[in-house]
Amino acid sequence: xxxxxxxxxxxxxxxxxxxxxxxxxxxxxxxxxxxxxxxxxxxxxxxxxxxxxxxxxxxxxxxxxxxxxxxxxxxxxxxxxxxxxxxxxxxxxxxxxxxxxxxxxxxxxxxxxxxxxxxxxxxxxxxxxxxxxxxxxxxxxxxxxxxxxxxxxxxxxxxxxxxxxxxxxxxxxxxxxxxxxxxxxxxxxxxxxxxxxxxxxxxxxxxxxxxxxxxxxxxxxxxxxxxxxxxxxxxxxxxxxxxxxxxxxxxxxxxxxxxxxxxxxxxxxxxxxxxxxxxxxxxx
Amino acid sequence: xxxxxxxxxxxxxxxxxxxxxxxxxxxxxxxxxxxxxxxxxxxxxxxxxxxxxxxxxxxxxxxxxxxxxxxxxxxxxxxxxxxxxxxxxxxxxxxxxxxxxxxxxxxxxxxxxxxxxxxxxxxxxxxxxxxxxxxxxxxxxxxxxxxxxxxxxxxxxxxxxxxxxxxxxxxxxxxxxxxxxxxxxxxxxxxxxxxxxxxxxxxxxxxxxxxxxxxxxxxxxxxxxxxxxxxxxxxxxxxxxxxxxxxxxxxxxxxxxxxxxxxxxxxxxxxxxxxxxxxxxxxxxxxxxxxxxxxxxxxxxxxxxxxxxxxxxxxxxxxxxxxxxxxxxx
Amino acid sequence: xxxxxxxxxxxxxxxxxxxxxxxxxxxxxxxxxxxxxxxxxxxxxxxxxxxxxxxxxxxxxxxxxxxxxxxxxxxxxxxxxxxxxxxxxxxxxxxxxxxxxxxxxxxxxxxxxxxxxxxxxxxxxxxxxxxxxxxxxxxxxxxxxxxxxxxxxxxxxxxxxxxxxxxxxxxxxxxxxxxxxxxxxxxxxxxxxxxxxxxxxxxxxxxxxxxxxxxxxxxxxxxxxxxxxxxxxxxxxxxxxxxxxxxxxxxxxxxxxxxxxxxxxxxxxxxxxxxxxxxxxxxxxxxxxxxxxxxxxxxxxxxxxxxxxxxxxxxxxx
Numbered sequence: 001x002x003x004x005x006x007x008x009x010x011x012x013x014x015x016x017x018x019x020x021x022x023x024x025x026x027x028x029x030x031x032x033x034x035x036x037x038x039x040x041x042x043x044x045x046x047x048x049x050x051x052x053x054x055x056x057x058x059x060x061x062x063x064x065x066x067x068x069x070x071x072x073x074x075x076x077x078x079x080x081x082x083x084x085x086x087x088x089x090x091x092x093x094x095x096x097x098x099x100x101x102x103x104x105x106x107x108x109x110x111x112x113x114x115x116x117x118x119x120x121x122x123x124x125x126x127x128x129x130x131x132x133x134x135x136x137x138x139x140x141x142x143x144x145x146x147x148x149x150x151x152x153x154x155x156x157x158x159x160x161x162x163x164x165x166x167x168x169x170x171x172x173x174x175x176x177x178x179x180x181x182x183x184x185x186x187x188x189x190x191x192x193x194x195x196x197x198x199x200x201x202x203x204x205x206x207x208x209x210x211x212x213x214x215x216x217x218x219x220x221x222x223x224x225x226x227x228x229x230x231x232x233x234x235x236x237x238x239x240x241x242x243x244x245x246x247x248x249x250x251x252x253x254x255x256x257x258x259x260x261x262x263x264x265x266x267x268x269x270x271x272x273x274x275x276x277x278x279x280x281x282x283x284x
Numbered sequence: 285x286x287x288x289x290x291x292x293x294x295x296x297x298x299x300x301x302x303x304x305x306x307x308x309x310x311x312x313x314x315x316x317x318x319x320x321x322x323x324x325x326x327x328x329x330x331x332x333x334x335x336x337x338x339x340x341x342x343x344x345x346x347x348x349x350x351x352x353x354x355x356x357x358x359x360x361x362x363x364x365x366x367x368x369x370x371x372x373x374x375x376x377x378x379x380x381x382x383x384x385x386x387x388x389x390x391x392x393x394x395x396x397x398x399x400x401x402x403x404x405x406x407x408x409x410x411x412x413x414x415x416x417x418x419x420x421x422x423x424x425x426x427x428x429x430x431x432x433x434x435x436x437x438x439x440x441x442x443x444x445x446x447x448x449x450x451x452x453x454x455x456x457x458x459x460x461x462x463x464x465x466x467x468x469x470x471x472x473x474x475x476x477x478x479x480x481x482x483x484x485x486x487x488x489x490x491x492x493x494x495x496x497x498x499x500x501x502x503x504x505x506x507x508x509x510x511x512x513x514x515x516x517x518x519x520x521x522x523x524x525x526x527x528x529x530x531x532x533x534x535x536x537x538x539x540x541x542x543x544x545x546x547x548x549x550x551x552x553x554x555x556x557x558x559x560x561x562x563x564x565x566x567x568x569x570x571x572x573x574x575x576x577x578x579x580x581x582x583x584x585x586x587x588x589x590x591x592x593x594x595x596x597x598x599x600x601x602x603x604x605x606x607x608x609x610x611x612x613x614x
Numbered sequence: 615x616x617x618x619x620x621x622x623x624x625x626x627x628x629x630x631x632x633x634x635x636x637x638x639x640x641x642x643x644x645x646x647x648x649x650x651x652x653x654x655x656x657x658x659x660x661x662x663x664x665x666x667x668x669x670x671x672x673x674x675x676x677x678x679x680x681x682x683x684x685x686x687x688x689x690x691x692x693x694x695x696x697x698x699x700x701x702x703x704x705x706x707x708x709x710x711x712x713x714x715x716x717x718x719x720x721x722x723x724x725x726x727x728x729x730x731x732x733x734x735x736x737x738x739x740x741x742x743x744x745x746x747x748x749x750x751x752x753x754x755x756x757x758x759x760x761x762x763x764x765x766x767x768x769x770x771x772x773x774x775x776x777x778x779x780x781x782x783x784x785x786x787x788x789x790x791x792x793x794x795x796x797x798x799x800x801x802x803x804x805x806x807x808x809x810x811x812x813x814x815x816x817x818x819x820x821x822x823x824x825x826x827x828x829x830x831x832x833x834x835x836x837x838x839x840x841x842x843x844x845x846x847x848x849x850x851x852x853x854x855x856x857x858x859x860x861x862x863x864x865x866x867x868x869x870x871x872x873x874x875x876x877x878x879x880x881x882x883x884x885x886x887x888x889x890x891x892x893x894x895x896x897x898x899x900x901x902x903x904x905x906x907x908x909x910x911x912x913x914x915x916x917x918x919x920x921x922x923x924x925x926x927x928x929x930x931x932x
Contacts, residue, residue, distance in 0.1 A: 043329075172387040179347055180455070181374030182404040190400075194391055332795040439885050470650040471822055471866040474878025478868075483874065497796055504868040504877060524871075538800035540825030542867045544848045547829055556765045556798055 019270020
């Protein structure tokens with residue numbers, strides 16, 4: 001089988017100028033996070049109380065916090081924590097959700113009922129409450145944040161994959177594969193999953209935005225990455241006490257949270273539309 | 285020579301899920317069906333929606349598990365083999381599906397769709413061999429070779445159905461089950477596809493089981509016709525012979541002859557096929573039958589031979605029952 | 615003529631899915647519109663029903679005269695009074711033309727209340743009467759059922775009753791039986807024919823089945839790629855089909871007693887309206903092409919009651 005045509009693939013990823021720009025912005029943000037030690041002007045943890053709570057200046061573009069640390073450097077390093085935590089947790093959640101959903105949808109019967117009942121338990125709680133609960137059990141830290149977010153989003157990926165698989169399972173082309181003598185592995189890996197995965201990936205992308213918010217919230221409650229490692233939520237939490245005399249400490253991480261969520265949503269939206277156009281082309 | 289396919293007392297009952305305030309119900313999709321298909325023959329299965337013809341097709345190919353009965357394919361009962369043992373055998377019996385739009389994976393090119401049977405059956409081919417195989421298959425169904433790189437959404441209905449036929453032929457099967465392959469096509473394209481199927485059968489020595497709702501088409505295309513009503517065979521008749529069962533007659537009368545000089549004000553039968561849930565004790569057709577008598581609703585008519593190839597299940601029109609003591613005299 | 619369509623041309627942007635359509639139907643008469651999918655049959659129906667603007671199309675040329683009134687000149691408000699009233703449409707799929715949450719009897723009531731101004735009681739007795747005439751068993755009981763409780767054939771009878779509720783003069787049936795079983799299809803067609811004969815309706819019957827045409831229609835218009843290629847009385851059209859397309863369509867119908875190998879179909883397929891061939895639109899699939907066919911579109915020639923657009927018959931000669 002041939003892989004997708006690379007130029008066509010890029011075209012699919014950038015259907016509108018807005019989503020293309022968001023994609024580029026996201027890429028810049030990710031590069032900043034990856035190369036944080038090289039691009040940030042100062043280390044994130046060097047304290048200098050003599051310059052505490054300074055307003056943005058030529059030396060410290062985003063100002064400094066109440067320990068005299070450079071806010072810009074902390075925001076760049078914070079991007080590392082926030083982006084990696086949310087990306088890893090969503091990937092985990094996606095992986096688990098697709099596997100559970102595919103099994104439940106394909107096998108049906110009691111496996112389906114049991115699996116879905118367990119997964120649905122997580123839907124009884126609002127995600128923030130569930131995440132807090134899990135972190136409270138596991139203890140604060142990046143690892144528990146990742147697990148908490150992964151579990152909070154598991155149900156949506158499971159549900160979506162399962163519905164997709166159940167719809168696809170009834171398609172004639174699956175019956176056709178069966179009639180050629182295909183086994184369950186072939187049906188699942190060649191027929192069902194490749195056709196089911198696209199919308200799930202898009203939802204995953206959009207959820208990454210929410211995961212950044214959730215991570216920030218957990219950080220704000222002091223449940224995320226522990227000091228001195230910076231995270232956007234944690235920075236906002238410490239900045240909240242200085243809201244009136246040093247607003248830049250809370251404003252900058254806030255702006256980055258908002259921007260990354262907006263960029264992710266715009267980018268995801270564009271991809272959703274591109275997939276939709278492709279789907280419509282097929283049905284015509 | 286043994287028939288390629290012989291089906292004996294094949295039945296399938298579906299049970300609907302009972303639920304709150306709802307009784308569990310049983311639906312007899314196919315009841316007690318027996319027939320043979322000789323090598324090289326085209327067997328037509330005709331009936332209206334809900335008569336069980338599509339279920340029968342899938343039972344014969346073991347795409348649905350039978351509730352009872354045997355399906356002897358080339359001397360082997362495929363109804364009782366374990367599922368894993370069936371899979372390598374599947375290359376000998378293939379299917380063409382009704383809806384060409386959904387029978388090909390939308391992500392696949394025509395080439396990939398035609399290579400799938402080989403992948404599934406674990407038949408390794410070099411790139412060159414695969415290419416020449418694809419070319420041969422496309423030529424077989426009169427599609428241009430350039431179509432190998434098209435996706436199914438770029439093809440017309442007739443072209444998709446040709447790809448479906450090519451895919452069914454890929455593994456050189458002995459039996460091909462055609463499940464209303466032309467029902468969703470225009471008449472002009474239907475005629476093309478039928479002509480193609482006929483030519484392929486002659487050239488490749490295929491045996492067909494052809495499912496359709498169109499009696500005229502089945503009469504044209506098939507050597508023997510099996511008429512089904514509510515899961516049972518009501519008549520098996522050879523091509524060219526006149527129907528005997530009132531239902532087959534009604535089907536025939538419902539056909540619109542394309543000749544305005546032969547207009548008929550047909551006293552066409554009334555009513556519609558009843559639901560398969562509440563199976564009547566007698567003949568299933570009794571409610572719509574113009575010839576129904578008292579005994580028809582009391583006992584189920586058995587399929588009885590009129591001649592070597594012709595059998596009918598009807599109390600009124602069936603063979604005259606000769607009392608035992610006179611049978612020797614005849 | 616109850617309805618006559620004269621030289622109709624419609625446009626959707628730059629596309630012209632119908633060109634030069636001429637046909638007519640009288641009261642008590644059945645006109646058949648036949649052709650493969652994509653030939654413009656349904657588009658013709660939509661044009662007569664005045665539904666083109668809703669679909670983004672418009673009439674570029676020609677007239678649609680219904681009972682002396684040129685429908686291309688009236689506004690949407692007047693059209694709304696005609697639609698479902700004096701002109702009614704029966705569509706292919708009875709399930710989509712019925713409201714699933716309203717009792718079928720009420721749906722028929724609504725049509726007669728809207729177009730005849732009846733009150734609820736009058737409407738109900740008229741509905742029961744209509745349902746009885748549609749041979750719906752025990753109409754009093756059926757009145758209170760929902761569409762999903764009825765079989766496909768009964769649903770289509772309800773749809774026909776609904777179309778008749780506004781007391782129409784012209785009925786357009788767009789493939790009314792395609793979704794139905796063979797025996798039920800025969801019943802419904804029979805019912806439509808009786809309606810035309812007994813009540814003096816005009817009926818335009820759209821179908822792809824030459825068999826249905828032969829058994830029911832008085833006149834036929836054979837359409838291909840948005841044009842009427844042959845038009846005339848049914849008996850003469852079948853006895854002596856002039857256009858190669860008409861001949862080919864008739865030969866596509868499997869008939870009882872046909873010899874094997876005689877059913878060949880029409881080679882190729884209907885071209886899309888974006889990609890029409892030059893010259894006669896049928897020439898790439900035609901079995902008797904002349905040089906002229908590749909260059910120009912043959913004009914419609916009318917001669918003693920029947921018309922054909924084919925160069926083989928340009929002088930009225932074979």
